[in-house]
Amino acid sequence: MPRIRSNKATITRRWLINNIGVIGIFLITLLIAVSAFINVYYSNSASQYITSRMSTVSGLLQQYYSDDPSEFSAQVRRIVEEWSDKNISELMTIRADGTVSMTSSGFLPETDLLTQDYYDAVSGDGTGFYRGKLSTGSRVISASLVTPDTTGEYSVIRIVSSLDKVYRRINSYIIICGAICLGVLGLVLLSGMYFVKSIVLPVNQISETAVRYAKGDLSVRIPVKSDDEIGELCASINKMADELSQADQVKNEFISSVSHELRTPLTAIRGWAETISAMPDDTETVSMGMRVINSETERLSQMVEDLLDFSRMQGGKFTLNKTSVDILAELSDAVLIYQEKAKQEGIELVYTEPSSLPIVYGDRNRLRQVFINVIDNALKYSDKGGLVTVQTSLTPDDRIEIDVTDNGCGISSEDLPKIKTKFFRANHIKRGSGIGLAVADEIMTMHDGSLEVFSEQGVGTSVIISLPIVKKMPAN
DSSP states (O other), X not given: OOOTHHHHHHHHHHHIIIIIHHHHHHXXXXXXXXXXXXXXXXXXXXXXXXXXXHHHHHHHHHHHHHHOGGGHHHHHHHHHHTOTTTTTEEEEEEOTTSOEEEETTSOOOSSOOOOHHHHHHXXXXXXXXXXXEOTTSXXXXXXXXXXXXXXXXXXXXXXXXXXXXXXXXXHHHHHHHHHHHHHHHHHHHHHHHHHHHHHHHHHHHHHHHHHHHHTTOOOOOOOOOOSSHHHHHHHHHHHHHHHHXXXXXXXXXXXXXXXXXHHHHHHHHHHHHHHHHHOTTOHHHHHHHHHHHHHHHHHHHHHHHHHHHHHHHHTTOOOOOOEEEOHHHHHHHHHHHHHHHHHHTTOEEEEOOOSOOOOEXXXXXXXXHHHHHHHHHHHHTOOTTOEEEEEEEEETTTEEEEEEEEOSSOOOTTTGGGXXXXXXXXXXXXXXXXXXXXXXXXXXXHTTOEEEEEEETTTEEEEEEEEEOOSSOOOO
């Protein structure tokens, strides 16, 4: 048998793959997209800044040179010295030999920091742009512009801006976004594990309980801790266990009852058989013994027939041999069978026999079996001096109703809904197998009829048998 823990691992693993995996992939994709967006945004912003500032400087240089070429060098020095964006970028001038002649910070670089933008400007159309790393490892963005300077002191003007702060900011934003994603994933994981735990633990309990049920232990119950689907499932399993326990108890009582019912007539038959064998010449004793043996044999035969009928009914092999039936004749015969028995037990059996009843379509023997079972129960649960009445009537909806009423012990309101359940016995003192009424109810259902029981404890019981009247016989 597989360990129950494997079920928990399977559910958790499946949840991790199906949910956390998908959410994780989504968050990673989102983080990559956000990182790319931030990187492109700040890179483009830096490029736009350099381009915009270089465009402004270029316009000023062209204006100064066209106004007064002799003052051009002085204007260039003024622009560099008064550069307003010193905290963001550095403006520098480069001689014709490639050395830096002046910077907005006032400090000349100790090493050659010229990048591709300078060479592109000198060898190309007069402008150049570069974004990358210096030999020192710093990331920069720069733009160069060839000036109309004839002296060669300020032949190229160049703007350089460090991208190290930009990339540090980009990285900080990416780290923040990554932390947010990890937080979301952790929150989803915690809430998800709580949710999975709320499912796995009850399922684990259900599995363990089912194993105990399979071993025959129906005493355990699952605690219902929620009113959701899991709670409903636990409640349903508990209800099933209650019904199984009750069914098992009823089955055990049935076996005990049938064993007792079989033992009683067998004991009587054996006892009288021994008595007759010992006193074969005593005519009165022999006659009395034979009556008892015949009576108990008939009782045994009826019990066996009930058991066989119930077995056929459970196996779906319970069939009817339907023909047109004189229901009055069958009912009268059933009452006649119990007239003598009622007299012997001191019970008055009153049968109001009608002049006639319509024909019904059904199984003659099965219908008589129902009448005998109901009348026998009425006598069985009546005390000496009791009254049992049998009456018939026709209803407006073309049905025959047969009412068998007694003033016996009655049935409690708790037991009444279960009175037609197989193996159920409301009174454990009286003899009976608990299947006769279940078989009778099945027979009436197969005849499109009904068998209804009305009772009040200490007052009596009324059983109403209803059958449809045949207006047209079905074709064979």
